[in-house]
Amino acid sequence: MTNVAEQLQKTLQGKGLNLTRPRLLVLGAMQYKEPQTMAQLVTICPSVNRASIYRIVTLFEKLGIIQRLQTGWKYKLELTNEFHVHHHHATCDNCGQTIILAEDSILEKRLSEISETKGFKMRSHQLELSGLCAACSV
Numbered sequence: 001m002t003n004v005a006e007q008l009q010k011t012l013q014g015k016g017l018n019l020t021r022p023r024l025l026v027l028g029a030m031q032y033k034e035p036q037t038m039a040q041l042v043t044i045c046p047s048v049n050r051a052s053i054y055r056i057v058t059l060f061e062k063l064g065i066i067q068r069l070q071t072g073w074k075y076k077l078e079l080t081n082e083f084h085v086h087h088h089h090a091t092c093d094n095c096g097q098t099i100i101l102a103e104d105s106i107l108e109k110r111l112s113e114i115s116e117t118k119g120f121k122m123r124s125h126q127l128e129l130s131g132l133c134a135a136c137s138v
Helices: 003-014 021-030 038-044 050-062 105-117
Strands: 066-071 074-079 087-092 098-102 128-131
Parallel strands (some): 087 128
């Protein structure tokens, strides 16, 4: 079992829940990928019933395993920082592609400094950029 799967199992057990095959499949569909829509998750996990995927996503959101990324009035899903390396996103306004931007230590430090100057103790953050991807800006 991978570290992320072990972490999922530990999180579920802490709430008295079991690690099931469908839960593991949804986790696997989210791992190492750009943020996914519900439709993409259903397509990636054809052996899991659509209703089960919705229930798993709801559970994972409640447990802090996945989070929603709002893109206008729509959203995509991804693993939280506890299950994935911290990063930011750039979403194309034209085609909807979400590009993962690796964490930048200078940016992270600056965000902390800005927060501290306002007397705010930041625990986490999400930075979302919107614009046009390389293909759409041609």
